[in-house]
Amino acid sequence: MENVLTIKGLKTYYHAKNRVVPAVDGVDLVLRKGEMLGIVGESGCGKSTVARSVIGLIDRSYTEIAGGCAMFDGQDLLHLPSREMNRIRGSRISMVFQNPLTSLNPVYTIENQISEVLRIHTDLDKAAIHARCIELMEMVGIPDPEARLKDYPHQLSGGMQQRALIAIALACNPEIIIADEPTTALDVTIQAQILQLIRSINKEYGMSMILITHNMGIVAQMCDRVMVMYGGVCVEEGPTERIFDSPMHPYTRGLLKAIPSIASDKEDLFSIPGTVPRFSYPVARCRFADRCPYSNKECSESEPELISFAEDCSVRCFRTIKEGI
């Protein structure tokens, strides 16, 4: 399958007061045509930063792209002039954000906000833009589109707001849609509907998608392949089935164990002890060592490499590599 996006060695560093935080520290990623790739990990592990770096939504006043490239259609997105980047954003790569209410501008109607992206990237006339807006509203399953287009964001429910945002992302038939925790702010019942919508868009229109989430359940339901991130690096990568059947990295195992199950009769829910530490550059140790049940001296003295052990499968752990797969 053809690769639509190839990220190599992406490094995005935040410059805090006295130190440099390597939010993303050398991530390789390939997105193939029509696939749904999951990026999973806890808050603060760098998954959103990967997406934001690619699409150029990072605040350059304190964030630095310290290395790497993101090749899309022969161009390196990380070093594209802003004018060129604006031409790609919204038309060929679009994004769906986490919080639908705050992601819509409160003072403009839904129609205004959907049509804006069409006005920028297409030369459709007014009537054609209106017709396209109606069509998009129907595609994302908003009933009575004519009336809803005249509404302001606060007049819609959270689920409808997220559908409107998805309509905006779909408007120009992009090749890639990046969804950054698209259901985190929604009710569980609405979550399922939105996920179904995202899945059907992926299947019907063959759009390549990156789904960023901290929820392993969503990954299992939605994604073809998964990349597990921790501390700004990829710790394990592979097809969803393989990751769920035989997780290699202790962190991945922890995440899987943390999915609550009705079948288990345990009273307490499992959680990985500790929180994601804030790393300072340079990091010369296994980033997960402090929370890992198997860590030893080696883990805190040098950083393991990401080792590929089968097609599409790789893991970053001394122990797994030594003990064999």
Place this chain on the structure above:
Amino acid sequence: MLKYALKRIIKALITIFFILTLVFFFTRMSGDPTNWILPDDATEEQRIEMRHSLGLDRPLHEQYFEVMTSLFTGNAGRSYNYLRPVSELYAERMGATIRLGLISFSLAALVGVSLGTIAAVKRNSFFDRFTIMISIAGSTLPNFVLGILLVFLFCFVLRLLPSGGASSASSYIMPVIAMAVGPMANIARLTRTSLLDVLRQDYLDSARAKGVSEHVVLIKHALRNALIPVITVIGLQVGTLVGGSVVVETVFSWPGIGSLLINGAKMRDYPIVIYGVMLISVAVTVMNTLVDLSYSFLDPRIRDNA
């Protein structure tokens, strides 16, 4: 919406009514106008005669009733000193005040919003710090002090500008600065704060993700939201500006309604004082009502609740 507007207008009328009532009683308590109308050596008979001809010897409630009805029917009486209808006197001088007010107001709004916007976008820069400093100085310095300082500097030391009057374009410079600096400082400060808050909002990133260029993000998406609270303050500054005009016109001998009102008050010219206060309070309440109503046009979230 219509009901809300109607409610606001009725409230405004009640406010004006109370202000006029207060001013009526204050003027009657302020002293005998005949001291200023008649020469110092006038006899007591002449004074009684004068009070009678002005209707000031009638019972207070009769006077009050007459003044109020005449104001609301448009006939506001004659000035004791100028011996002409006060509405005429004010009409003649209204133009000068409105010109001065409009110029100062536009300058304050334009410069204030621009300074605040640049300061917010270039946060923590030298320009930002400079703007904060200027706006604190500007909003704490009373306009008459600023006016006197300006006269001292530009008129007596540098001899560049006329000290008063409205004879040429250059005579506008100092009064406009004296009136505009305070409101401008407040507008700049609020624009900065409000915009800094909006610049953190998620919807700006959604706009960027749509491919909207950075200056359109700033103007269409950020400023449109940031200016909602600023518009209120701009509206309320009109009140400050009208009040300020009374003082500034006196400092610069500006031939407007402010100086007429002050002179009227000095000479206990009751009709002038009452009519002047009415004009100013109508202007301020109309402006406040407009600001209130404009809210719902600016912010669709308020439209539904109103």
